Amino acid sequence: MKTLIVGASTYPGRYSYLAANSLLGHGHEIVLIGKENGQVSGNQILHGQPELEGIDTITLYINPTRQPELYDYLLSLKPRRIIFNPGTENPEFEQMAEDQGVEAIEGCTLVMLSTRQY
Secondary structure (H helix, E strand, O other), X not given: OEEEEEOOOOOOOOHHXXXXXXXXXXXXXXXXXXXXXXXXXXXXXXXXXXXXOOEEEEEEOOOHHHOHHHHHHHXXXXXXXXXXXXXXXXXXXXXXXXXXXXXXXXXXXXXXXXXXXX
16 A cells, blocks of 8 residues: 655655655555655655555645645545544645545544554
8 A cells, every 4th residue: 555645855854754664664665745855764755746556545744724636636545544634634635535425534644553543
């Protein structure tokens, strides 16, 4: 399963960084999108709206005010689910996702991984 992390960071204290490493540690393939240049555990942070295929899960680490510009792009990736981590909850986007058959989960990727709910 391939997970897209939106809001990726090279800073070890950021939850997106911790999630990237935890996902890798649990055997998941990751794709990173963020504003920063750099890598996380050998995975390059991509910018903008790159063409991607095979995304199962999108996990969000960006403020809801920054999400509207990505609605169409993220939904076009046809993920199975979108995880809205704490602070990223967005009822408008969650409803849009559900309307397109995408499961919208308000949860924490790190907790889901540690409790085997991922």
